[in-house]
Amino acid sequence: MIPGEMRVIDEERVCVMDGEWSPVSVIREIVEVGTQEDPFYVMDLGEVVERYRQWKEYMPRVEPFYAVKCNDDKLLVRTLAALGTGFDCASKAEIQLVTDIGVKPERIIFANPAKMASHIRHATALGVTTMTFDSETELHKIKQYSPDAQLVIRIRCDAMSAQCPLGIKFGCEPLVEAPRLLKLAAVMSLAVVGVSFHVGSGARECAVYARGIQLARGLFSLGDSLGLHMRLLDIGGGFAGDSAADLRQVSQVINAALDSQFSERDVRVIAEPGRYFAAAAYTLAAMIHASREIQSESGDKHTMYFINDGVYGSFNCLLYDHQQVTAEPLEESSEPVSECSIWGPTCDALDCILPRTQLGGQRAGGWLVFRDMGAYTLPVAAPFNGFPVPRVRAVVERRLWAVLKDLWPLSETSITVEARPSGPQSRAPSPPPGATPPHTPAPDSIHAVFVECALK
Numbered sequence: 001m002i003p004g005e006m007r008v009i010d011e012e013r014v015c016v017m018d019g020e021w022s023p024v025s026v027i028r029e030i031v032e033v034g035t036q037e038d039p040f041y042v043m044d045l046g047e048v049v050e051r052y053r054q055w056k057e058y059m060p061r062v063e064p065f066y067a068v069k070c071n072d073d074k075l076l077v078r079t080l081a082a083l084g085t086g087f088d089c090a091s092k093a094e095i096q097l098v099t100d101i102g103v104k105p106e107r108i109i110f111a112n113p114a115k116m117a118s119h120i121r122h123a124t125a126l127g128v129t130t131m132t133f134d135s136e137t138e139l140h141k142i143k144q145y146s147p148d149a150q151l152v153i154r155i156r157c158d159a160m161s162a163q164c165p166l167g168i169k170f171g172c173e174p175l176v177e178a179p180r181l182l183k184l185a186a187v188m189s190l191a192v193v194g195v196s197f198h199v200g201s202g203a204r205e206c207a208v209y210a211r212g213i214q215l216a217r218g219l220f221s222l223g224d225s226l227g228l229h230m231r232l233l234d235i236g237g238g239f240a241g242d243s244a245a246d247l248r249q250v251s252q253v254i255n256a257a258l259d260s261q262f263s264e265r266d267v268r269v270i271a272e273p274g275r276y277f278a279a280a281a282y283t284l285a286a287m288i289h290a291s292r293e294i295q296s297e298s299g300d301k302h303t304m305y306f307i308n309d310g311v312y313g314s315f316n317c318l319l320y321d322h323q324q325v326t327a328e329p330l331e332e333s334s335e336p337v338s339e340c341s342i343w344g345p346t347c348d349a350l351d352c353i354l355p356r357t358q359l360g361g362q363r364a365g366g367w368l369v370f371r372d373m374g375a376y377t378l379p380v381a382a383p384f385n386g387f388p389v390p391r392v393r394a395v396v397e398r399r400l401w402a403v404l405k406d407l408w409p410l411s412e413t414s415i416t417v418e419a420r421p422s423g424p425q426s427r428a429p430s431p432p433p434g435a436t437p438p439h440t441p442a443p444d445s446i447h448a449v450f451v452e453c454a455l456k
């Protein structure tokens with residue numbers, strides 16, 4: 001990439017795009033230069049803005065507090081801070097990352113029901129006092145290290161099916177245990193201000209949010225009778241994040257449940273979406289560096305492709321996040337489609353990305369594209385065996401950047417702006433079936449988002 005209009009010192013870089021482009025065409029432009037050997041991400045800032053716009057359109061009553069654990073890429077966090085989201089932090093380091101950017105402590109919820117004492121002290125010293133709990137031990141710890149904290153009780157409310165269920169680890173039983181804990185908190189003179197739940201990450205059921213909101217309503221009533229001033233409802237995460245995901249259906253369930261259960265109350269409603277904001281903004285490019293033909297005993301042929309990112313890198317999401325990924329060759333192959341497998345670069349046989357898939361014949365030096373790779377990938381990746389974690393190349397459409405760059409903390413004093421890579425401009429490929437086409441938020445919608453930010 002060619003250094004562009006601004007010369008600023010920071011590791012964060014944004015490439016400003018003119019004309020027609022898509023993440024895949026950007027990948028093509030980068031690899032066509034011929035020097036790229038390591039895997040990399042193209043991160044589309046516009047996708048994050050569009051997600052935020054949709055959230056505000058579909059759930060105006062629910063304030064998103066982005067779950068930093070999902071992807072702590074500073075540019076993503078800064079963009080969300082500029083848009084006006086709050087943040088869900090689970091540890092001292094996540095709180096530090098967000099406050100270092102300059103986010104006010106009131107915009108942070110320490111949403112880990114089992115916190116280390118030193119982390120509670122640190123959060124409290126920085127003014128982050130809204131925190132969750134789901135046990136008696138945690139109440140005692142908070143009483144000792146943050147007696148004035150604004151507490152949110154986390155109850156268990158599981159979706160019938162989820163990519164990563166969480167209820168087995170966090171959330172107290174809502175009908176017997178939660179009332180007991182609320183009474184204990186009242187006796188201990190601790191301020192319980194609200195109720196939270198998390199239905200499971202990648203939830204595959206919408207109705208579960210209505211169940212959670214109804215359970216919360218019951219606890220708000222109990223809180224009233226105990227003299228607690230309950231005023232915060234946190235409906236957690238669980239929202240889908242891939243390109244085909246549609247927030248509309250789940251938002252209808254949530255809005256209806258809020259209207260019926262909390263219509264007359266002065267209740268602030270927040271959520272902790274992670275993958276919703278992160279997944280679709282990141283497209284991964286990985287290079288095939290080796291291949292091997294094998295033949296089964298029955299004579300079936302199979303090609304093993306080796307690429308420069310694997311389960312110790314971005315594809316840790318296959319193991320930890322139970323994700324399913326699809327490989328798309330960057331260039332169409334003229335050879336017929338045949339059965340193959342895709343492997344990561346390390347010496348470990350566990351490092352298999354797709355044990356059985358179909359691709360047209362590929363050559364060493366060819367590139368594969370994996371979409372929707374922004375959630376629960378980068379923060380977990382490690383350079384095991386000496387293979388680097390992919391770098392992120394952020395891109396933004398010029399008109400959008402013209403608005404974004406004036407929004408704190410996305411100022412050009414902290415972000416390097418680069419011009420688009422030179423060389424032949426590739427055509428923007430058509431998206432695969434089912435994928436959302438590359439978008440440019442309409443000027444009106446950009447306006448709506450940022451007018452609102454300015455009011456925060």
Ligand SMILES: Cc1ncc(COP(=O)(O)O)c(C=O)c1O
Pocket residue numbers: 067070088111112166198200201202203236237238239272273274275276
């Ligand atoms: C407490 C909490 N909030 C929010 C999230 C984000 O969930 P998701 O990415 O499904 O939106 C998680 C994920 O594990 C979580 O544990």
